Amino acid sequence: MPHHAEQPGLEPLHVSLVAIPEAVVSTLSGIFDVMNAFAVMPPPGNPQHLAPPFRVEIVGLHTGPLELASRVPITVQRSITALDTTDIIIVPSVLLGPGGWYKDRHPELVGWLRTMHRRGALLCSACSGIFLLAETGLFDGVEATVHFGYANAFKTVFPEVLIHPERVLVVSGQNEELVSSGASMTWHDLVLYLIARHVGSTAAQAVAHFFALQWHQDGLAPYIVFEGRNDHGDSAIRSAQEWVATHFSGANPLEEMILRSGLSERTFKRRFTAATGFSPIAYVQRLRIEEAKRRLERTEAPVDEIGWQVGYEEPAFFRRLFKRVTGLTPGIYRRRFKIPEFAQVRVKT
Numbered sequence: 001m002p003h004h005a006e007q008p009g010l011e012p013l014h015v016s017l018v019a020i021p022e023a024v025v026s027t028l029s030g031i032f033d034v035m036n037a038f039a040v041m042p043p044p045g046n047p048q049h050l051a052p053p054f055r056v057e058i059v060g061l062h063t064g065p066l067e068l069a070s071r072v073p074i075t076v077q078r079s080i081t082a083l084d085t086t087d088i089i090i091v092p093s094v095l096l097g098p099g100g101w102y103k104d105r106h107p108e109l110v111g112w113l114r115t116m117h118r119r120g121a122l123l124c125s126a127c128s129g130i131f132l133l134a135e136t137g138l139f140d141g142v143e144a145t146v147h148f149g150y151a152n153a154f155k156t157v158f159p160e161v162l163i164h165p166e167r168v169l170v171v172s173g174q175n176e177e178l179v180s181s182g183a184s185m186t187w188h189d190l191v192l193y194l195i196a197r198h199v200g201s202t203a204a205q206a207v208a209h210f211f212a213l214q215w216h217q218d219g220l221a222p223y224i225v226f227e228g229r230n231d232h233g234d235s236a237i238r239s240a241q242e243w244v245a246t247h248f249s250g251a252n253p254l255e256e257m258i259l260r261s262g263l264s265e266r267t268f269k270r271r272f273t274a275a276t277g278f279s280p281i282a283y284v285q286r287l288r289i290e291e292a293k294r295r296l297e298r299t300e301a302p303v304d305e306i307g308w309q310v311g312y313e314e315p316a317f318f319r320r321l322f323k324r325v326t327g328l329t330p331g332i333y334r335r336r337f338k339i340p341e342f343a344q345v346r347v348k349t
Helices: 025-035 107-118 127-134 148-157 184-198 201-211 235-244 253-261 265-276 280-298 303-309 315-326 330-337
Strands: 013-018 054-060 064-067 073-076 088-091 122-125 169-172 178-181
Touching: 013 025, 025 054, 025 073, 025 184, 054 073, 088 127, 107 122, 107 127, 122 127, 122 184, 127 148, 127 178, 127 184, 169 184, 178 184, 184 201, 235 253, 235 265, 235 280, 253 265, 253 280, 265 280, 280 303, 280 315, 280 330, 303 315, 303 330, 315 330
Parallel strands: 013 054, 013 088, 088 122, 122 178
Antiparallel strands: 064 073, 169 178
């Protein structure tokens, strides 16, 4: 049962919003405002008999001003040394520099996170905040998500975590106490989930309406831009990738790649899959769908014509494949991602 939905006399849950120099200010401040929504929302989002269910504090190693990754200063309200217990910990998005994420940069925080987890706290990450949480070791062998743009970097540093960058929200742990959200604005889903879990679905819906937030119910596959892996060191396969990048719409790109490689068909397919993580035909399909996405976003061409342009003569097959890859039909994808009329730049005549 939600913690506060029918128990107005309970103390508010303490939410520790972790601030570190690598944190992104927009995520941190957005989470802070929405979790505090009950103090400012009119009924029915916050019925008059219901006290605010959360008490949110920005916590860190030391109190006082802290400059975040975008060089915007915020104020750390409480030091972690002053917190013996907390109910929910949220690590906001972090910005990875050119060198990626280095372990052991915040050992005191990692130790505190482990201690709070033992004492019953939920550990939550927004987007790339999972990099800090993963240092606790608590996510080893369990499922989690991260921004798809950081997925490869995350796997390199934390290979034991079962990462699913295409998923919006992952709830793991024996007591569902390990929560991670995916790319960028999926912190909306994280906060709405926490409200639904602890206050109730009606309250979560009211907050979503008040802030005009949307659940990413179709997952993150539509947002992911396919880029074939080319750091594998197989020169024959890399040459095939470079060729097919501009010839994928042809009639028989797979046959041409095999011919150009000088390898047997069996050897080519085996090496291509080992190098890229995709079979050759799946790789061609992803290139074609990526081009179809661009054309749906930027042109008015009919869906079936776009399917033909990228290499598919059978419209029904193209539509099925597009939905299998992106999770959306071509028509829905176009409506969601095409620049709206009011935002299009008009050339003056």
